[in-house]
Amino acid sequence: MPRPAHHGGTADLSRRRMLYGTAAAGAAALLPVPSARAGAGAKRRVAVLGGGMSGLAAAHELVERGFEVTVFERRALGGKARSIPVKGTGRGGRRDLQGEHGFRFFPGFYRNVPDTMRRIPVPGNANGVHDNMFPLTSTRIARNGGRSDIITPDFSGAGGGFDLAALQETLTGVVEQAGAIPPDELALFVNRFVVYLTSSDERRLGQWENVPWWEYVRAEGRSRDYQAIVARFLTRGLVAVKEEVASTKTVGAMGQAFVLSGIGLGTDGGLARMLNAPTNEAWIDPWVDYLRGRGVRFEVGQTAEALETAAGRIRSVRLVDAAGTRRSAEADWFISAMPVERARALLSPAVLALDPSLETLKDLRTEWMNGLQFFLRRTPDGIGQEVNFMDSPWQITAVLQSRLWDRDIPRDYGDGSVVDCLSLDISDWDTPGIRYGRPAKRCSPAQIAAEAWAQMKDHLEDTGRSVLPDDLLHSWFLDPAISWNPATGRNANDDPLMVNTVGSWKNRPRPRTRVPNLFMAGDYVRTGVDLATMEGANESGRAAVNALLDAAGSPAGQVPVWPLYQPPELDGLKDLDARRYRAGQRNLFDTM
Numbered sequence: 001m002p003r004p005a006h007h008g009g010t011a012d013l014s015r016r017r018m019l020y021g022t023a024a025a026g027a028a029a030l031l032p033v034p035s036a037r038a039g040a041g042a043k044r045r046v047a048v049l050g051g052g053m054s055g056l057a058a059a060h061e062l063v064e065r066g067f068e069v070t071v072f073e074r075r076a077l078g079g080k081a082r083s084i085p086v087k088g089t090g091r092g093g094r095r096d097l098q099g100e101h102g103f104r105f106f107p108g109f110y111r112n113v114p115d116t117m118r119r120i121p122v123p124g125n126a127n128g129v130h131d132n133m134f135p136l137t138s139t140r141i142a143r144n145g146g147r148s149d150i151i152t153p154d155f156s157g158a159g160g161g162f163d164l165a166a167l168q169e170t171l172t173g174v175v176e177q178a179g180a181i182p183p184d185e186l187a188l189f190v191n192r193f194v195v196y197l198t199s200s201d202e203r204r205l206g207q208w209e210n211v212p213w214w215e216y217v218r219a220e221g222r223s224r225d226y227q228a229i230v231a232r233f234l235t236r237g238l239v240a241v242k243e244e245v246a247s248t249k250t251v252g253a254m255g256q257a258f259v260l261s262g263i264g265l266g267t268d269g270g271l272a273r274m275l276n277a278p279t280n281e282a283w284i285d286p287w288v289d290y291l292r293g294r295g296v297r298f299e300v301g302q303t304a305e306a307l308e309t310a311a312g313r314i315r316s317v318r319l320v321d322a323a324g325t326r327r328s329a330e331a332d333w334f335i336s337a338m339p340v341e342r343a344r345a346l347l348s349p350a351v352l353a354l355d356p357s358l359e360t361l362k363d364l365r366t367e368w369m370n371g372l373q374f375f376l377r378r379t380p381d382g383i384g385q386e387v388n389f390m391d392s393p394w395q396i397t398a399v400l401q402s403r404l405w406d407r408d409i410p411r412d413y414g415d416g417s418v419v420d421c422l423s424l425d426i427s428d429w430d431t432p433g434i435r436y437g438r439p440a441k442r443c444s445p446a447q448i449a450a451e452a453w454a455q456m457k458d459h460l461e462d463t464g465r466s467v468l469p470d471d472l473l474h475s476w477f478l479d480p481a482i483s484w485n486p487a488t489g490r491n492a493n494d495d496p497l498m499v500n501t502v503g504s505w506k507n508r509p510r511p512r513t514r515v516p517n518l519f520m521a522g523d524y525v526r527t528g529v530d531l532a533t534m535e536g537a538n539e540s541g542r543a544a545v546n547a548l549l550d551a552a553g554s555p556a557g558q559v560p561v562w563p564l565y566q567p568p569e570l571d572g573l574k575d576l577d578a579r580r581y582r583a584g585q586r587n588l589f590d591t592m
Helices: 010-025 053-063 112-118 128-132 164-176 183-197 201-206 224-239 248-262 279-294 340-346 349-354 356-363 445-457 534-552 568-582
Strands: 045-049 068-073 083-085 098-100 133-135 139-142 272-275 297-300 303-310 313-320 326-330 333-336 365-367 370-376 386-389 396-400 420-426 473-478 482-485 490-493 497-499 518-520
Touching: 045 053, 053 068, 053 112, 053 279, 053 534, 083 279, 098 370, 112 128, 112 534, 128 133, 128 279, 183 224, 183 248, 201 248, 201 568, 224 248, 272 279, 279 297, 303 340, 303 349, 333 534, 340 356, 349 356, 370 445, 386 445, 396 445, 420 445, 445 473, 445 482, 518 534
Parallel strands: 045 068, 045 333, 068 297, 139 386, 333 518
Antiparallel strands: 083 098, 133 272, 303 313, 313 326, 365 497, 370 420, 370 473, 386 396, 396 420, 482 490
């Protein structure tokens, strides 16, 4: 197996953090005092704890409404969405090869993220960063064992309005391509989809939130292909949670959103879109530049260690840098915009005494969904923009960057010998692989690369010998959030993902807490999209700002928040279902 493309190391990163932290420690410990324009007694200072998707979204909305914002980020701006340069790989004036936690995929039903993108200026782009997205036109769901692939239909002419019968026909056609699903099982799945589509909000939250997807689609005892496509792929492959524990409320909502956007309803643009360049170049860097130009302060290398309370409020946040230097930063308002595993570390007894409901954050569950990039010497034939390797034990999805980026990869990145990049998301880290017989959590980085390569080849014609010959591979790069411990034979993950297990909605916080000046943002907070995604993070940042504006009595306008689209043509059926649910009756279509 070719070598990893990682030539940097944690020592280099630690040295940079130490230098930065030492400099930051010499700066003022307090955030800027309110400006004269804020008026006497105005409380304008906001500390945003976390510089990922939710933190940047919150900072964006706050600074545009006249608040003084400082973002504290422990590692790098952009969070899980950021590009990760492979240090030391650039030669001859080229930039380093680009790694990533996972490739960026923008479903058409995203509305909040695109709105933010339109408001990030880019020279030459009439619609700012938004113009750096383009429609995904080539997506394939590959099967192994000689089974037929599933090709997504062309929805380019869609958008004529909602028709339940037409929707059933489209859904049947997509799943029917799998071929091996018996007709009665295909009818069962379409029926389950229609049941969800016509379920009232009360039933979705009161019943389906507490039913595992496996049970909802009645996968037990069904064919292997029904279980693989309907149960496993729609959960592990799309939302990184096991089908036996995935909330039907969440999986059903995502399925509905994808299908409706596929027929042109509730969409900002098509079924899905991708970026035309590495994420930092296309999105994060212009965003940070814009926010910095508006006055947002960024302090990177500062980890929020504790919330310090006084008089029933948050007085300050205690920060620590890589050198171990600690300081406190005061503010009028605090937004926790960190992942759930880090946010709950701030919930000291003093904070929980002010809002005991935050204790439920400890019951939220995380799983792994991390990226791996294969740098290639040539562009492979037979692979389009995006491929889902449906039957791979590790639930692998990949995009081919040359089909997406408007960059000349050998000219712009690396040493000129890398022509393309196959960027993978690995969504199942617990199922044994086909080469080593171990789950990804128990494989070394080199074994993860070799195993993922083998699983992709297993799905391609002639087991990948013509599409992915081994001499195609130049090097690889594993998300640095994954760290291998040879002594234990296990990996650790610095960037897990909150997953929607049955009954988890009640444990997720609202943006406004009972602490008067503390607000919650992050993909685990209750949102309309109800999934740990860029859209959920962005929506949560907007909601946190709206809660802060209310608490501050601000005259600034509320931040618009776009919910998932609900076809008004279904309102009558959903009203009927609400009455049936209150009466203890099944959904009208729940007959199979």
